[in-house]
Amino acid sequence: MPNSRAVPTLRRRRLGEALRKYRREAGMSMAVAGEAMGWDESKMSRIENAKARMPPQYVAKLLKLYGVTEPGVVSALIDLARDAGKQGWWRAYGDVVPVAYKDYLTLESDAESAHIYAPGLIPGLLQTGAYAREIIAATAMTHTTEEVMALAEVRKTRQAILTRLDRPIKLWAVIHEAALHQRFAAHPSLMREQLRHLLDMIELPNITIQVMPLTATPHPGMLGLFHVVRFPEPWPTVAYLENIRGGEFVEGTEDVKLFETAFERIVAAALSVDDSGETIRDLLERNTP
Known part of the structure; x- marks a missing residue:
């Protein structure tokens, strides 16, 4: 060719x-x-x-x-x-996966680590299948039921990078406590399963989870969800922002540094790793009949 x-x-x-x-x-x-x-x-x-x-x-x-x-x-x-010419596994899902999301999946599969601040939901890499379907159905407003199911499959499949034998990605996620109080009226056990899944994920050596408490002092994460994705040398760090229309990349060195600094401040404002685990366990106990 x-x-x-x-x-x-x-x-x-x-x-x-x-x-x-x-x-x-x-x-x-x-x-x-x-x-x-x-x-x-x-x-x-x-x-x-x-x-x-x-x-x-x-x-x-x-x-x-x-x-x-x-x-x-x-x-x-x-x-x-x-x-360079290889197409990812997500190619099988065709146009259901937007171009920007395909680009992010490519970055994520090549990444060494990802730092994520999630103010309103559990990050995609930590979602159960049931949680993913409910969240995608609520936020991907122009998609059909079939497309929602396909995107939920994509979200679950991409989680393989957390447990792959060759260089599993190092994930550091800070999740706002409000996201842990989410309820699904039609699926009362869904959030219990999601909280239990977070506790399982905490046990993996490459995953760090912190909870941003409801009583936290003001911090840069109040402005919204973002990812900071790092790669082995010589590739530069990239930031990725998510919003209701999809996602966008930030690649300029100074701009990316701003997000790295923001994440450091978010980590400082959040509960410690141990206290975060206790908070999740407490919420799980309160949600168990």
Whole structure:
């Protein structure tokens, strides 16, 4: 298949952005870089703009041209070039999964850690199937019943990153206490199952859960839900914001740093890990008939 037909996946975009960054740091034009590689300028442009495939076997040569020889960086970019065209498991769900959500799932699957503040609901990675269906049905207002079921399946399937054998993601979630008091009239046992699930998740070594108490002092999380997603070097940290229309990414270094600082302040305002566990256990006991 010709390079011109390459799909600009998120991984391919990140690879192109990284190669552009290193080329510019080397003070080299696309024309000069392309000539050194035996390519024309248009091919360099297509690679950097994610419109052409970057053959993995040429990554190290191009980086050497830019003066980038750190083994970790070279290895990371070669791996990204190799995986750039891969479609995730969520492809099977077609257009039910929005583009921004597909991009987030790609980031999440490549991530080293995720820090999440959730003011009004349990984070998706910690939801039971029943809870996910109820929440999606209430918030995805334009979706059919079949689409809601499909999105709930997606949400449950993505949780495999918490228990995968190869680099399970490190999750740190701060959940507002108000979300733990949610009730579902048609499913009185649903929240008990969800609270019990949170207690099970706390036992995993890669998961940290804190509760933001109702009596907490003001903090940056009062402005809404957000994720801070970190990756192995050399990839930069990304923030992701969720709202009723979907999600959006924040990628500028200074902007992302603002969210990292916000999360630190949120953690400081929340209950300790031990007290958070006790709060969840107390709520579970009160919800048990």
